[in-house]
Amino acid sequence: MRLLCLLTCLVAQQGSAEVLFEDRSAALPPHTYEGGWEHFVGGGLAVFDCNGDGLADIFAAGGENPAKLIVNKGAFRFETADLPALTHVTGAYPLDIDADGIKDLFVLRVGANVVLRGHPSCRFERADDLWGVPGDTAWSTAFTAWWEDETTKPVLAVGNYVDRSAPDGPFEACDDHRILFPKTDGYDAMTLAPGFCALSILAARDARGKMALRLSNDRHYYVRGGQEQMWDIAERRFLTEADGWETVALWGMGIASRDLTGDGLDEVMLTSMGDQLMQIAQGDGRYKAAPFEIGTYAQRPHVGDDGRPSTGWHAEFGDVNNDGLADLFIAKGNVDQMPGMATRDPNNLLVQTPEGRFEEVSVRAGVASMQRSRGAALVDFDGDGRLDLIVSNRRAPLELYRNVSPEVGNWLRIELRQANANRDAIGARITVETGQATQSVQQVVGGGHAGGQLLPRHFGVGEAQDATIIVDWPDGTQTRTSARAGGTHLIEKP
DSSP: OHHHHHHHHHSOOOOOOOOOEEEOGGGSOOOBBBOSGGGSSOOOEEEEOSSSSSOOEEEEOOBTSOOEEEEEEETTEEEEEOOOOOOSEEEEEEEOSSOSSSOEEEEEEBSSOEEEEEEGGGEEEEOTTTTTOOOOOOBEEEEEEEOSSTTSOOEEEEEEOBOTTOTTOSTTOBOOEEEEEEETTEEEEEEEOSOOOEEEEEEEEOTTSSEEEEEEEBHHHHOSSOOOEEEETTTTEEOOGGGTOOOOOOBOOEEEEEBSSSSSOOEEEEEOBSOOEEEEEOTTSOEEEOOGGGSOOOOSOSSSSOOSOOBEEEEEEEOSSOSSSOEEEEEEOOSSSOTTSOSSOOOEEEEEOTTSOEEEOHHHHTOOOOSEEEEEEEEOSSSSSSOEEEEEEETEEEEEEEEOOSSOOEEEEEEEEOSSSOTTOTTOEEEEEOSSOEEEEEOOEEOBTTBOEESOEEEEEETOSEEEEEEEOTTSOEEEEEEESSSEEEEEOO
């Protein structure tokens, strides 16, 4: 119970407000993620502003269907936009590769991945050759990016799943991964091995405070001999038990991270078949499994009579009632028809209480979908300061929910800007201090399941009217800014 007490003592003390969503799925253009066994996984969503109007737009993987770009026209109106024809897409991540202020897309596929360069008015063109990004034929299911030299393009890391060419596969046939390092005329590819079928990877500062690449691996295909992995970015090596990295093997599918205790170290949520494992960052650089009583394991369906284990995919932290406490959404759904796993497996919306526990509210909130969900995003689509929800499903249409919670706290959004190649300050930490609490998030690209977002970071601040924003920039410098609640604050590095 010590860890639960730690959360209790450090989180904000506002009471939890009622959370309510209304189904606005009919506002979206028709789109479904479909396909055979190669699309049992994937189905990611990339959410970003593709035309600079301050509204969040959507790139949705389609599997055997073409991927779709959906532009937000405001007031929960959405339209399909032109996009280069791409099929066999598993997911995508937004980032500004060329530092022109317009988000680009790294698109994951079963087969050669694609880089799309963004242009004004949500136009995209293929940029693989232009930027010298080498292609491959792997089955890619995970992505992350970071900057090691802020005068060059980002490092791109691609996580691959099963090696489809292995003659004795698919079991024990996990493919190696690739890390693409920028050079003058493009990228050099480095193989990262061994690979244990990663479905999510994330480059971020770990519990040691060092940049590391976390890989969450699916033991369904590596079967034995594999584990969750952490690769030290500076030292170019995997951590071992001698480093305090304990062996954990699970059916890893998604990664979410956020500082829940106010100590400046991120807790990590790992989705899986069965237990959803939350790891609490320790002061000695290690991680410890959260106590069961915290309420995040979500190992079985929370409604109905199907007692078989759940299957978790995308996980994401976000404050849905703006009380200053990060909540947690988990997309759930059977891989296909796996008999040992629940087939009616509702999504989770876990609202954090002032005591540091997480309470399941998805049924009364109206988001307990029974579809085979995959990707998702908590995003304020209409700019009213409340996080809405979009969910991608396998063999079922996209779902969109508007947050109409009647009583929510104050909020603010923070956008970072630098005058170098790392324009969005990937690798920074944003800390928000009010009289009630201290919250922090890392500015990252990666994690989730096959998709993520790159938008101004949302913070609920409860009853606070003012906040101090502390930014620890990637180069180690720090700035402090005072801000009023209720809007988006652009912070530019001096």
